Structure formats: C-alpha cells, structure tokens
Amino acid sequence: RGEKLKTTILKTGVLKLLRNADAHVSGQEICEKFGVSRTAVWKVINSLKEEGYDIEAVQNKGYRITSYPDLVSESELESRLDTAWAGKKIFYYESIESTNTQGKRLAEAGEGHGTLVIADMQESGRGRRGREWISPPGTGIWMTLILKPSLHPRSASMLTLVMAVSVAKACREVTGLEAMIKWPNDIVVNGRKVCGILTEMSAEMDCINHIVIGTGINVNMEQFPEEISSIATSLRIEASALVSRGMLIEKVLKNFEADYQLFIAKEDLSGLVEEYNSMLINKEKEIKVLEPGNEYTGTTHGINDRGELVVEKPDGSIENVFAGEVSV
Numbered sequence: 001r002g003e004k005l006k007t008t009i010l011k012t013g014v015l016k017l018l019r020n021a022d023a024h025v026s027g028q029e030i031c032e033k034f035g036v037s038r039t040a041v042w043k044v045i046n047s048l049k050e051e052g053y054d055i056e057a058v059q060n061k062g063y064r065i066t067s068y069p070d071l072v073s074e075s076e077l078e079s080r081l082d083t084a085w086a087g088k089k090i091f092y093y094e095s096i097e098s099t100n101t102q103g104k105r106l107a108e109a110g111e112g113h114g115t116l117v118i119a120d121m122q123e124s125g126r127g128r129r130g131r132e133w134i135s136p137p138g139t140g141i142w143m144t145l146i147l148k149p150s151l152h153p154r155s156a157s158m159l160t161l162v163m164a165v166s167v168a169k170a171c172r173e174v175t176g177l178e179a180m181i182k183w184p185n186d187i188v189v190n191g192r193k194v195c196g197i198l199t200e201m202s203a204e205m206d207c208i209n210h211i212v213i214g215t216g217i218n219v220n221m222e223q224f225p226e227e228i229s230s231i232a233t234s235l236r237i238e239a240s241a242l243v244s245r246g247m248l249i250e251k252v253l254k255n256f257e258a259d260y261q262l263f264i265a266k267e268d269l270s271g272l273v274e275e276y277n278s279m280l281i282n283k284e285k286e287i288k289v290l291e292p293g294n295e296y297t298g299t300t301h302g303i304n305d306r307g308e309l310v311v312e313k314p315d316g317s318i319e320n321v322f323a324g325e326v327s328v
C-alpha cells in the first residue's frame, strides 16, 4: 500500500512537471527533483504511456508529452488542481455504483471537508426525486464533493445553488457556450440539460454531520437514449467539439472555492444572487409552479438571498417558492 502511494505521488509529480514544461525534461532532472532512480522514472513514464499519454523521448533532451488522454484519474486531477481545499484529497474509481453513495460512506468514515470522489462511470447514478442518472464511461463528469461546514441544516440546500453558479461559469469558460441555470440547479444549454446536481445531507436537528454535493455533467456524449434525447444534451453536441473533462473539473472546483467563500461569509446567497440571476433561464418568463396540489402560473424576476424563486402571480401577489419544480 505504501509502495502504491509512493508510485502515485511520483506519477502525479512527473505529470505535473511535464505538463508545465515548455520544452523536453531530462530524465536526470526528474531523478534529481524527486530523488529517485532512472529505473523508477522509466517505470513512471511507461505507466503514463499505458494510461494513454503520448510521451516522446528524445536522446539527450528528455521527455515531452505530445498528447493527453481525457482522464479524470487521481494523477491527472492532482497535477491540474491549484485549489486550497476543494479536491485536495481525491478518491478515483474506474467504476462505482454512485459517487454520492460512496461520498457518504467516506464522510462517515471520517474523510474531511473538500474530499472529492470521482468515477469514470457509475453503475447506478442517482438523480433527484429517485430518478436514475445515466453515467457511461469516458464521457462525463460524475463527481461528489464532501463538505463538513458549520452551518445550520436549514441553509444546506443553498449549497446546490452555489454549485450551479460554479458549474455554469465553468462551462462558459471552457466552451464559450451560453450555459444557463434552470432553477433550482439544472444547467442547460440551448434549452437542454447538460448538468444536474444532487445534494444530500446527514444532520441532527441543529448541526450538520456532512453534506455531499454530487455533480453530473454530460461532457462528451455523442447521443442520448431516445427517452431523454429531447431534454438532455452534452457540451460536445452543443459546441461541436470535444471538451476536456479535466479542464472543466479544474474550473468547477476553482470557482466553487470562491463562490463557497461568498456563501459562507453571510450564510446566504446575497453575494451570488446577481450572478445567479444573470444566468437564470426562467427569468422574466411565464412559468408554471408545480407544487403538489397547488399549481399556478406567474412570472419570476429571480431568486432571493435564500435561494427561493420569487414568483409574481397574475394578481400581483408574490410567492417565494422554496422547493419543487417549475416548467418554462
């Protein structure tokens, strides 16, 4: 186990060194930097090649990466991230039932604030309202962030909206697409969903044990099953180009760190409302509020500081919708 950990740390280090170098890096330099033998370097280079990195080796010059696979492995992410706490510790799985389920397990076992659980595929990914979330390998981001904040449990649901802002911005930064938020926390592009967020909490009456925020982003799928193809899409389909999952994760976590700070400072969304509302797709539109046994139409100007959707009914009265679904 110790050996394996050492290899992972070395692999991450070498990857980071090669990624950030603008020329070849000599074997000698790698040996010296990490205090390891030529054989160890050779092994690490080979294992990176096996994972899909194309590495050119030039006599007397050294190594250079010529192409990167779109991986979301520990080494790939750790060599990219420059966050203070989000994703500082990463649990990567090639396949797992659900990163949220695993995240809860790890949080209960003592894993701390900021731990990231990520999988290349999920066998039974979960959506909101008990729906399934399709999570095929190699194409999407299926990840869960463990949080252990000292918040009132009442405030926890706002974290989903914080993540929605972070993800929408990251999608814009990486693809240039006009990603929008559908209240409360779907990200849509050209009217179809590219991302869903599922937040789950373990709490006592007035204290939170842990929260897991699960984010699913459809990144590089080329198509969707017939049943959902009219409502779901991927960034690749909308941008007509492959999108780097690693880069997107890097941006999401970077944004989340900053957005989370704004949220924690006041324990509400006052610092984020403007940005959230600027990306809100339902804004100034006639919407239908689907509360069980209470359906009505109205117009919304956006959310308030607690993340509730402020809806103006035709008679001019105002309703603050705090849960449920709206349709455009």
Ligand code: BTN
Binding pocket: 097, 098, 099, 100, 101, 122, 124, 125, 126, 127, 128, 129, 131, 133, 135, 141, 142, 143, 144, 186, 195, 196, 197, 198, 214, 215, 216, 217
């Ligand atoms: C939704 O219904 O919109 C929420 C979908 C959330 C999917 C993500 S994928 C990573 C994490 N693990 C899960 O099982 N679900 C969430």
